Amino acid sequence: MLALIPLLPFGGFLVNAFLGKRLPKSVSGGLATLMMVLSFAIALMQVLALAGMPAESRQINQTLFTWLTAGDFSLDLALRLDALSAVMILVVTGIGSLIHLYSTSYMHEETDAEFARFFSYLNLFCFFMLMLVLGANFLVMFVGWEGVGLCSYLLIGYYYEKKSASDAANKAFIVNRVGDFAFILGTLLTVVTFNSLDFNTIAMAVKAMPEEAAFGTLSLITLLLFIGATGKSAQIPLYVWLPDAMEGPTPVSALIHAATMVTAGVYMIGRNAMLFEHAPMTLHIVAIIGAATALFAGTIGLVQNDIKRVLAYSTVSQLGYMFLAMGVGAYGAGIFHLYTHAFFKACLFLGSGAVIHALHGEQDIRNMGGLKKYIPVTYWTFVIASVAIAGVPLLSGFFSKDEILFETFLEGHQVLWGIGILTSLLTATYMFRLVHLTFHGEERFHGAPAGAETAAAGAHHAAHGHDAHAHDTHHDHGHGHGKPHDAPWPMAAALIVLAVGSIVAGYVNIPHALGGHAGLHEWLTPVFNVTNCGEVSTTGELAGMMLEPCTPVEERNPEEHAGLELTLMLVSSLIAIAGIGLATYLWLKHREIPARLAAQYPGVHRLLLNKYYVDEVYDATIVQPIKVVSTEGLWRGFDVKVVDGAVNGAGYLVSGFSIVLRLLQNGSVKTYAASIFAGAVAVLAYYLWR
């Protein structure tokens, strides 16, 4: 049953991949969506079954077959559903279903074959993502890990005829390889250290170990795994691929590069919480990297003009939040934010997709504005999601973000908390900059009422202009340059569901300070704190055989810090509202101020606009040296001289010998007979003189 959850999308993939060319769009898209919905339904059933189990032994295991055996080391292709993966599969299948639905409308301009290709990739991605989250050991997880990377590559490069798209795909793939390499090393080190790859076994083994004070094996393993996570989840220093990944179709950005795949790193850390818990040095690094990424990406997001890029940097920033949470040991909070973020970020991306759709491929926010009255559904859902991400109270983002900040503060990381708050301000600001520039103010888009075109729109098309999504301009055909139209029903439905989700998703985990009982936290606690009590849980009668009681490592009295928590909540709420206000002031009321500021500090502005020149720095420090070494050293030096030399040398050697051997192999039967004759004489001689 558990295996069915990933296998259904896989079936969809097979059908679309091999028969897709001959299927009409309604069939291929419908099939793909149906598979995801079925998968979601099964996931829901499984999670409900899981919820019916006692909290300490919430696990469903399924071993498909023994994958490999080497000596005493054996590895199963096993799936495991526990509290943590339950959250993940619901997010993946649920949001995945919505995005599939959305895509059937968004991609309908494609030809049948291309359409089927898109959905086959999408289904394949879901399969791998589900394998990743359901895998019971590192190897299964790694299969998913690599698989989602592959699908990400395929989908970013979906418009492979476009150079920028294929470049972006290559970049994503290569940068991910760096992280994956570290991940493999970490995995191998795990095998060496624990002689197992099963998460449960490892966690139990780690539990018996003392916390590492110095940098030891555990720290190395976790650090390597974390490097893998920075690659997959776009953290410093390997975040550079994510903004470029926006070359893919917008639903892809929503599904892969916002809601699911990029959170794999966070999930991985949560999955190995016990391991990371015993490597405090790595945890510190995780927290610092997370906080730095959050701030760093937030500042870049403040000045970007491409609607999707703003959202991409926002994603990087929010992922930073999650890592911050993981780093300070607030695993539940991190996962919680992952979960809420999936809703509002997917909603934002899909909303931006709807905007792009409405404007026939326009992505530059300087060429938008005043769209509110043309596309109300998109507008309202977008605003709801923006409010949620900004952290306005009573929406989902508020609960999760607030919990992270509170935990950070509580763990004693006041500096990181400060960065978090700053980032929170930035988040609110750049999100509402986006909202205002897109939906409010004067209309600056093509085909807008005459005279609305402003000078601001004239000074456009910076480095990454609006044609980054050139394919979408194909929408022009048949639509003409009429008024922007709102999303068709499949898109609208997805948007509305996600918007509702953005509002209510947080209510599963209302903190104690607000009179709730932190349901999600409670749900997840056994995963992070307890290891050995789930081992035998698949068979109910064995649940009593627990080795030790599943108690949290440290009990925290929820009431103890209620006051502090409330105070911090107030602060962050105010910050959020201040950010919204600032944005409204700067980009709606007094639009000349940002320009003046930019003019006043041209260096800073250019720095931000060019994303701190990170790409250029990487290019200069890594790409170019590698190119030089490859060209001059490996190609002209090693390959031409050594490899070709060896090959040619072998050839010369053979032909040299052949000149000699040719004398024997002269084709003359008699010469052969003569050699046989000589051989006979020799053999006879040997036997006689022996």
Add this chain to the structure above:
Amino acid sequence: MATDALLFYSFAAVTVIGSLMVVTQKNPVYSVLSLIASFFGLAGLYVVLEAPFVAVAQIIIYAGAIMVLFLFTVMLLNAPREDAAEWDRSHPLYRPMAVRIGAALAVLLALELGWALSRATDLGGAVNAVENPTISSVTLLGEVLFTRYMFAFEVTSILIIAAMVGAVVLARKREE
């Protein structure tokens, strides 16, 4: 005994002279016929060796089938004379050095064989010293052939099929 020796020497003479003529005749037809004569001599020797079945088989298979095939080919090609063109004369194998080496090898082989024979001790005994009344029995031959040599027999049948197919393929006229 005298009869034995007489038979042996006469058959041996036929065989050797026949073989020599095979090698010395210029005309391949005569070579083939000489070889047939030589085979008859051998068949006689086989009879002396109390192997009548082998003798008859020698006639049927060698003289009756293989040699007919040779004769057939000779007549079909109708190119009996040897050609010893200039390129053939200048062949490396006919250089004085090669000839000398070849001669040396032949002498060496002869010496080796002579020495081997001189060292062998039991060559003097009569070949039919062992009394075995069934040695010329075709029945026994068949029994041994189809029991102890079963595998070799089967393998030989495969060889025959392969040869047959090969010959057909080779001799077939290309359809070009």
Add this chain to the structure above:
Amino acid sequence: MPLGHYLVLSGLLFAIGTAGVFLRRNLITLLLSVEIMLNAVNLAFVAFGRVQGTVDGQIITFFVMTVAAAEAAVGLALVIALFRHRESLNPEAFTSLKW
């Protein structure tokens, strides 16, 4: 008759065959010489078998005959094929490894 006589006869035949292979320039005669060599071996086999008092020598002779038949069939087919190409039966006319 002593075994030695048969062996000498066999060796003599073998030598004649070998000489034929080396001295003649006609593929058919070459094949005939090879047949002489095979028969020399056959004679030795039968003679040894008679000395042993078993039929094994004769049986091996049959196998040799079978192989000789196969060899003749394929060999002559080759000769015909080669002759079609070069209008010659001199083995040195076919020294190129492909044409």
Add this chain to the structure above:
Amino acid sequence: MISGFIDLMTSPMTIAYMVIVGIVFGGLQIMAAVMVYAERKVAAFMQQRVGPYRVGPQGLLQPVADILKLFFKEELRPKAADAFLFSLAPIISVTAAYLAFAPIPFGAPTDFFGLLPEKIAIQVADVNVAILVIFAVASMGVYGIVLAGWASNSKYSLLGGLRSSAQMISYELAYGMALATVVMMAGSLSLREIVDAQQGYWFGFIPQWYIFPQLIGFFVFACAGIAETNRAPFDFPEAEQELVAGYHTEYSSMRFAMFFMAEYINMVTVSAVATNLYLGGWHGPFIPPEYGWIWFVIKLAILLFIYLWLRWTLPRFRYDQLMAFGWKVLLPLATINLLLTAAGVLYFGGY
């Protein structure tokens, strides 16, 4: 020594052997002559003619006239012919023909009404591998034809020789297989033992001849035998319409006569072998075993008549039909027959 030799030569047994050899040798020549006459008469009969009737009563002396004519004709030899082989070829032919008859018995062992101290077999040589010897010697006959064809240095002759060799090689296989089935049933290679195995009757009246269980074998043997002797409808080596006279186009006089004789002697040999293998040899009802050779001669005569009958009845095959018939009909038939016989022998617990 000399006296011993004389003793040996004058002993009744030796004389009996000599007599038998003489009878066979002379008999075969007479048979050839008779066959020539018979052929002409039968042909005439079938074509509603009279045939030879001038020389002697009813033309009975016609063969003598023929022989005399051949004796006194000029020996012709083409200039470019290979003299030695041209002369050798007919000798090979006729020698092989005579030799092939040597191991054939044509009567039960007898002491000639008490003239001899012990019984002797009525045959030239009682060899224990008789069938194989016949087979071997018969296969030598082909050399006569092939060499005649080649040595004549004539296109027609050469073609006739080539055809002959191809035909005989092809049909020898079926011939041998048919022989093998009989050998399998009798469990012996000796013709005398094979004939003796056909004594007695099934159900009291059907003679135990192998022709009855081996009808297919007999058919194959008959076809292959006719082909081996180059008789119509398989007379390709000398097909008049195509090759003038085939391999003996260039022959005349006694050399031609030798080929002529060889052909008829071969017919007799094949018929005799067939009689022995399939028709119970000298065994038969009514006639006492001492006079078994009478049965033998009767059966032989019938078979020889069938030979002539076929020649004047059936048209010649086309050459490719001949090959196809040999390889695609007779050989598979003979193989199947061999397998069936083997199964039967195993089942009925024969040899």
